[in-house]
Amino acid sequence: MFNIRKRRMAAAAAAIAASAALVLTGCSGGSGGEEAAATYDPDEKVTLNLAFWGNDVRAALYDEAIAAFNEEYPNITVNSSFLGFPEFWEKRQTEAAGGGLPDVMQFDYSYLRQYSENGLLLDLEPYLGNIIDTEPLAENILQIGVVDGETTGIPTSTNAWGLFTNPKLLEQVGVEEFEGGDWQDYSDWMAEVSEAGGGALWGGTDYTGRIQNFEIQQRAKGEDLFTEDGEPNFTEKDLAAFWEQGEDVRANTIPQQRLEEIYPVSGFDAALTTSELTWDNFGAGYLGNLGEGYTELGLVAPPVTEEGAKDLYLKPSMLHSIASTTKHPEAAATLVNFLVNSPEAGAIFGTNRGLPASKTMLEGAELDPLGQQISDYEDSIADRLGDAPPVPIVGYGSLEEKFRQLGQELGFGTLTVDEAVEQFFNEMDVVLNQ
Amino acid sequence: MTTFEAPRVEVVENALEPGSSTQPRRRVKRRTINTVIWFVVLLAFTAIVLYPLLWLFLSTFKPSSEFAQNPGLIPENPTFDNYTKVVEGIAGTPLWRFFANSFFIAIMAVVGTVLSSALAAYAFARIKFRGVGVLFAAMIGTLLLPFHVIIIPQYVLFNKLELVDTYWPLILPKFLATEAFFVFLIVQFIRNIPRDMDEAARIDGAGHIRIFFSIILPLIKPALITSAIFTFIWTWNDFLGPLLYINSPEKYPLPIALRLYNDATSTSDYGATAAVSFLALVPILIFFIVFQRFLVAGVATQGLKG
Numbered sequence: 001m002f003n004i005r006k007r008r009m010a011a012a013a014a015a016i017a018a019s020a021a022l023v024l025t026g027c028s029g030g031s032g033g034e035e036a037a038a039t040y041d042p043d044e045k046v047t048l049n050l051a052f053w054g055n056d057v058r059a060a061l062y063d064e065a066i067a068a069f070n071e072e073y074p075n076i077t078v079n080s081s082f083l084g085f086p087e088f089w090e091k092r093q094t095e096a097a098g099g100g101l102p103d104v105m106q107f108d109y110s111y112l113r114q115y116s117e118n119g120l121l122l123d124l125e126p127y128l129g130n131i132i133d134t135e136p137l138a139e140n141i142l143q144i145g146v147v148d149g150e151t152t153g154i155p156t157s158t159n160a161w162g163l164f165t166n167p168k169l170l171e172q173v174g175v176e177e178f179e180g181g182d183w184q185d186y187s188d189w190m191a192e193v194s195e196a197g198g199g200a201l202w203g204g205t206d207y208t209g210r211i212q213n214f215e216i217q218q219r220a221k222g223e224d225l226f227t228e229d230g231e232p233n234f235t236e237k238d239l240a241a242f243w244e245q246g247e248d249v250r251a252n253t254i255p256q257q258r259l260e261e262i263y264p265v266s267g268f269d270a271a272l273t274t275s276e277l278t279w280d281n282f283g284a285g286y287l288g289n290l291g292e293g294y295t296e297l298g299l300v301a302p303p304v305t306e307e308g309a310k311d312l313y314l315k316p317s318m319l320h321s322i323a324s325t326t327k328h329p330e331a332a333a334t335l336v337n338f339l340v341n342s343p344e345a346g347a348i349f350g351t352n353r354g355l356p357a358s359k360t361m362l363e364g365a366e367l368d369p370l371g372q373q374i375s376d377y378e379d380s381i382a383d384r385l386g387d388a389p390p391v392p393i394v395g396y397g398s399l400e401e402k403f404r405q406l407g408q409e410l411g412f413g414t415l416t417v418d419e420a421v422e423q424f425f426n427e428m429d430v431v432l433n434q
Numbered sequence: 435m436t437t438f439e440a441p442r443v444e445v446v447e448n449a450l451e452p453g454s455s456t457q458p459r460r461r462v463k464r465r466t467i468n469t470v471i472w473f474v475v476l477l478a479f480t481a482i483v484l485y486p487l488l489w490l491f492l493s494t495f496k497p498s499s500e501f502a503q504n505p506g507l508i509p510e511n512p513t514f515d516n517y518t519k520v521v522e523g524i525a526g527t528p529l530w531r532f533f534a535n536s537f538f539i540a541i542m543a544v545v546g547t548v549l550s551s552a553l554a555a556y557a558f559a560r561i562k563f564r565g566v567g568v569l570f571a572a573m574i575g576t577l578l579l580p581f582h583v584i585i586i587p588q589y590v591l592f593n594k595l596e597l598v599d600t601y602w603p604l605i606l607p608k609f610l611a612t613e614a615f616f617v618f619l620i621v622q623f624i625r626n627i628p629r630d631m632d633e634a635a636r637i638d639g640a641g642h643i644r645i646f647f648s649i650i651l652p653l654i655k656p657a658l659i660t661s662a663i664f665t666f667i668w669t670w671n672d673f674l675g676p677l678l679y680i681n682s683p684e685k686y687p688l689p690i691a692l693r694l695y696n697d698a699t700s701t702s703d704y705g706a707t708a709a710v711s712f713l714a715l716v717p718i719l720i721f722f723i724v725f726q727r728f729l730v731a732g733v734a735t736q737g738l739k740g
Contacts, residue, residue, distance in 0.1 A: 048679065055703070056694060059525035061684065081681040082525070084693045094678050098589035099600060102681075262505060291499025401523055 031165050044223045046331040047077040052106035053088035053353075059202050061349050068344045069335065076331050103332045104339075107153050108354075109144070109316050113230075115393045116147035122322040123150040128331040129208050133341050136359035140387065147391050153319030154340045156255035156361075159353030160312055160378050161212055161383070165298035166290075177298055178275065179262055183217075184244065186303040190253035193274050202254040204275040208246035209407025211400050212276055213302075215389070216312060217242060220305030224389040226396075232428060236421050243417045246410055251396050256411030265289055277302055280377055281354045283370050296369070299377045301384065310386030314378070317354030332388040395431035402427045487715075494712050498606075498705040516709035524694050527684045529710070533717075536670060536687040539604055543669040544662045546608030549615055551661060552654065554611035555620035556646050560632065570621075575730040576614045581674075589678060608665075616661040623657040625649060650698045659728040663721070670718055 008103055011336025057252060059082050066078045066254050081102065083091060089111065095101045102119060115121050128134050128151060129235035134142060137154070138370075145153035163186075165178060173196035178189050197203075207213045215225050218234055227247035250256075254267045262343050267273035276286075283297055305311055320339055322332045343364025346356050355378060356362040367375060408417040415423070489507055494516055496509040504510055516541075523529045557563070560571050591602040611617055627650065635645050651658075673689040680686055682695075692714060695707040 051681075055696075056524040060692075063525065079682065082683060082694070084696060085678070087677055087693055088691070090674075091677055094585055094589050097586045098593050100589065100593045265501065289499060289501075291497070291503070376458070 016280055022394065029145045036372065043075055046328045047073055047079065047240070047328075047334060048104055048328060049102035050078050050080045050104045050335065051088070051092075051102040052080070052082050053085045054082055054106075055424055058082070058352055061352055063125055065339065065345050065348045068342075068348065069338045073334060074337070075091070075332075076335065078335065086187065087390060090242070099325060101325060103323055103326040105321050105323065106156075106333050107175050107319040107321040108391050109319065110400075112145070112153050112319065112396045113147050114392045115321070116150065116152040116391075117215075117394070121152035121333075122329055123152060124322065124324060124333065124336075125151055127337075129327070131330060131333040132337045133360070135343055136361070137357060141314070141316075141357045144314075144388050145319050146322075149403065152170055153321045154336060155316030155319050157281075157317045157341055157351075158314040158357050158378070159279040159281045159317045159354055160209050160214060160314055160381060161302055162377060162381075163275055163277050163302050164280075164283065164286060165275045165300065166268065166271065166273075166294070167296060167298050167353065167405070168294055169201060169271060170298075173201060173274075175203075175274075178300060180301060180428045181250035181303060183303045184399075187245075187249050187252060190249070190275065200272075202273045203254075204253050204273050204277075206250050206256075206407065206411055207277050208243055208249060208255045208402055210277065211403040214239070214242045214403075216302060217305045219386065219389075220311040222309075226393050228390045230390075230432070232432070236425060239424060240417050240421045241411060243420060245409070249330075250411060254398040256408060259411075279315070279317070280374050281351070283374065284351075286372070286382070297373075300382050310384060312381055312384045313386050313388045314390065316357070348391065393432070397426075399428060399431055402413075403421065448690050452724050465732045490708055490712055490715075494705070496653050496705055496708070498703050501704040516705040517713075519703075520695075520706050520713065525683055525690060527686075527691075528548075529691075529713070531684060532686060532688045532691040535685060536689075536714075537717075539601055539676070539687055540666050540669040542601070542605045543608045543732075544665045546605060547611075547613050547665040548658050549621055551613060552651065552658060553614040553646070554617045555624055556642075556650055558617070558631045559621045559624035559651075560629075560645075561642065573617060577611075577618070583677065589692065592679065598679055598683065599681040600668045601680075601685070604669075604675050613661075613665070616665070619661060620657045621707035622655055627653050659725065663729050664719060667718060716722040 016210070025185065028105065050062070050066070054062075060081075062080055062082070066080060068080065070076070082088075085108075085120050089108075091359065092101065092105070092111075096118070102238075107115075107121075112121075124132060124145075128142075132154065141155055142151065145151050152192075163178065167177065170177060170193070173193055175189075175193045175196055178186065186204075187205075193203030211225075214234075218225060218238065223233050225233060254273050258272065259267055262270045262272070266276060268276035269286060271290055271294070280299060281344065283299065286297060287294060301314070320336045322329065322336060327334050341358045341360050343360055346358075346361035346364030347366060349356075350365050351367060355371065355374050356365050361377075365371070402424060406415065406420040410417065410420055438463050492507055492509060493501070495512040495514070496504065497511055497515065500510060521529050523531065554573075558566065558573075588603070589598075592598055597603055597606075631649050631653075632645050635649050640648065671689060672687075676687045676690050680690070684692075688710075692707065692710055695703045695710060
């Protein structure tokens with residue numbers, strides 16, 4: 001397939017050169033060429049490398065998107081490459097050190113600061129508003145990709161923290177959907193389900209194992225986890241208070257041992273729990289793992305810490321960035337614009353990369369029921385959405401993992417809250433002083 | 435070989451040992467009980483060791499959604515879908531292509547490693563050239579160098595040579611005797627071959643090349659086979675090398691392709707992962723079964739002097 005496209009592109013270029021491209025110009029249309037003419041030579045033959053993470057489904061969608069892109073810009077050959085998420089970053093780290101980063105990359109929020117601060121990503125400022133259309137992107141969405149005053153990434157899509165529920169299981173045990181309320185209400189609701197489930201079904205998973213739940217409780221007090229300068233913005237006391245909630249919660253949720261048995265799927269995937277707090281783009285994965293017996297999920301707002309607080313925020317599920325070493329920044333920016341803004345990309349990807357952030361892309365997307373549900377959900381929490389926290393500190397990923405591990409240890413009862421707090425602060429010390 | 439013969443001789447002696455008729459019978463009985471115990475213990479260990487493989491095999495018949503609910507051995511709704519899906523491949527590249535890529539890389543690596551290591555080993559073992567000691571020490575030194583130290587410089591090198599996204603970075607080093615372990619293995623092997631043979635050939639007018647191909651090469655066959663088997667298995671399973679150097683999905687070898695079925699950020703196809711993992715194991719399993727006795731022979735003769 002890739003070969004065929006390459007061959008087709010080579011043939012197209014040759015045909016244009018020979019001025020015998022009647023058929024080709026017929027199908028590519030004139031509009032694309034004119035748009036590009038303002039910034040660079042539309043006939044210049046350019047090859048770009050594009051790298052993304054994902055599975056074969058997403059790879060097929062990118063193939064389709066590149067084909068659509070080539071109809072507009074037949075002079076830009078795009079070689080795509082894809083890997084799973086961990087491998088993707090392993091490869092990027094080596095390429096970054098060796099000066100071989102691909103021109104255009106699907107990028108992750110947690111790595112954005114590290115790569116930007118090391119000067120590996122192109123500042124997109126000169127292309128904003130001309131090659132990259134900023135009209136359909138809300139200001140708070142564009143702000144997400146800004147590190148130290150430079151725009152190094154454009155979000156493709158957004159996620160918000162949400163509470164998934166399993167209506168089918170709830171019906172089985174005869175418990176009503178979670179109606180909203182504070183964390184205590186949520187804990188009580190989980191206890192009700194667990195009791196009705198009688199040791200085979202639980203109301204949820206211990207939420208104190210996820211750093212995001214700590215984050216939204218802190219944000220309710222008006223404090224992000226880390227300051228703009230990357231300094232921690234919470235105390236041992238805050239963290240201890242959060243983990244102490246867990247003691248009560250664990251009595252009413254799925255035991256840690258059961259979770260280990262079914263790892264790598266979660267209790268929610270395995271139809272053992274009726275709720276899970278996570279990013280709202282996890283729905284499709286859940287439905288896939290739950291199997292054919294389950295066709296719909298509930299998606300409601302997470303418990304409220306403080307009434308009226310702006311504790312939630314939109315996170316980019318992914319961004320597009322350009323390597324600073326690219327030889328064709330204009331062409332790369334054109335590709336980014338197509339992948340981020342075009343209705344064609346919206347129609348092709350749907351919600352595969354998360355809910356489209358750009359208005360034009362969202363209009364092009366035909367949302368499936370789940371996508372529509374996520375879109376409605378993000379609308380419904382509008383009054384709880386605050387500004388996104390500063391771009392995550394370098395090493396945030398490993399801290400998130402440490403938090404999860406400590407949550408597990410607390411679940412097993414092998415650590416006390418105080419010990420866990422101490423370990424987390426030690427780890428943070430190491431990460432911050434790297 | 436002498437180690438194998440020694441116990442056999444003993445057995446014969448025991449059986450033929452004359453004496454009272456009760457003594458040998460009791461001894462036979464004890465040996466039978468011992469054998470039974472040994473078999474039971476070994477079978478238990480084999481079962482433990484083989485369980486993951488068996489689980490993997492049976493899991494290839496589970497539909498993906500069953501992985502979450504049924505972690506046990508037996509699939510509830512057996513299906514062949516995983517195999518039909520896997521054979522189609524990923525993103526337009528059929529599965530056989532990944533197999534072909536893996537075979538190509540592995541076979542080239544085997545040829546390169548065996549050929550270059552044998553040549554280098556001959557030079558180290560038989561030719562007295564200037565700096566042989568220092569170079570030999572340096573070669574052994576590379577064994578101590580963790581792979582991770584050289585990843586980036588090597589990447590920079592191949593990137594500058596514009597060989598990224600070709601198989602050259604994976605194959606070229608193998609032809610340059612960079613696998614110090616095998617060079618060392620073969621050096622030790624050659625050192626154990628009596629020099630008289632070389633000298634006889636030299637008197638007959640043979641040069642180094644003739645001596646190497648006609649005298650040494652046939653004699654070090656066990657070491658070559660050991661190197662070949664290890665190289666094949668290591669290259670077949672190598673993940674990091676292809677991950678760093680190969681960009682185009684249609685050039686991926688199997689280990690990379692395997693991971694594409696299992697994406698943590700969206701839906702993971704566990705059934706397909708199990709099926710393709712099992713298929714990827716088959717060649718190496720066959721390879722191992724066929725060459726196993728050579729492997730043992732190669733390693734066993736290594737320890738013998740003279």
